Amino acid sequence: MKIQLKKFLRISPFVLTLSVLVALAGSSVAHAAPALQDNGSSAPNANAEYHKLCTALKNISNGKLYKDNCHNDDTQSHQNKAVKNICNRNITRLSDECDAYDAAIAVAANDPNRPHQDSYSLGTSDAKYSCGDAATNQSIDTAIDFGCSHKGPAMLDLAFAVIRFLSNGAGLIIIGSLVWGGLQYTLSRGDPQSTAMAVTRMRSVVLALFIYIFAYAILNYLIPGVVLK
């Protein structure tokens, strides 16, 4: 049991970081999702009502729209036939218009002169953030802000951004770990065993600090001013 707990405590920072990242991505995607629907404003004749109607028309096969719009009850008398005809005609006209609307959107989507839209983006045409140089058409859209520098190829830019992100946090994690070690030391109550555990933690933290500093220095020496600036 104790070993299990230890193992869990060892991996928990990674799990925590990962879940925070996933949560970040999830929340920003969820944030972006409502904006996606009224993105059709680039297409002609587009508004929310029209879009709604057209999607409703696509569900016409179950006859729901027919009943909703035409208030037609089949059990009623002879007048209904004329009403039905008018309704059918209207629906045909509407569905024709909807086809035209869809075609217009398709044309707009394939327009080469459209403002920046990359083939790599996963359908989020209104993504607020991007990585890579947009001028040379090497950029990708991202749902969350990685802090990219918008230079060079996208994947390299993204990798540098992630390295920068981790490097920003290393110092904080080391400080937090040292504080935790101090707390452990405080609560050891003069027990040599738990004091030794706290000392081991603090020693590891200082070792980690040295490793981080040397990694930083070597990286800065190899690629000066590119990765960490």
Next chain:
Amino acid sequence: MIQQLVNLLPFFAANEGDACDLKSGGFFGFPTWYQYLNGVYVNSDPKDSSSSLICSQAPQIAGINDVWLILAAAISILLRIAAIAAVGAIIYGAVTYMTSQGEPDKTGQAKGTIVNAVVGLAVSVMAAIIVTFIAGKIQ
């Protein structure tokens, strides 16, 4: 769902003043986890029923680097916990000292408790200074 959860947290955190005012957050004198986040989402229309917000404002996570701002706030919460724990440990040590009845074994342990509490508090408080000192020496 995450957005809703995030909106819920200041509601629990604030025990004084307006629950929706992010500046008045705090619980037992602990700082809030979002104190360093500089983005605050403000709902322009508070009566907008389509919005999932409970309050008209909520802490906003603008980018991936804001994770470290949350971590910094967590460290400042941890520092306060360390101070409280040190005070508790010193009191515990003092009580064991008082009730040791002159037995050298118990007296030694009580002394050890108090010394460890002070050393641990010093390490916790000076953690930031130690790290910046070592980093400054190396570079």
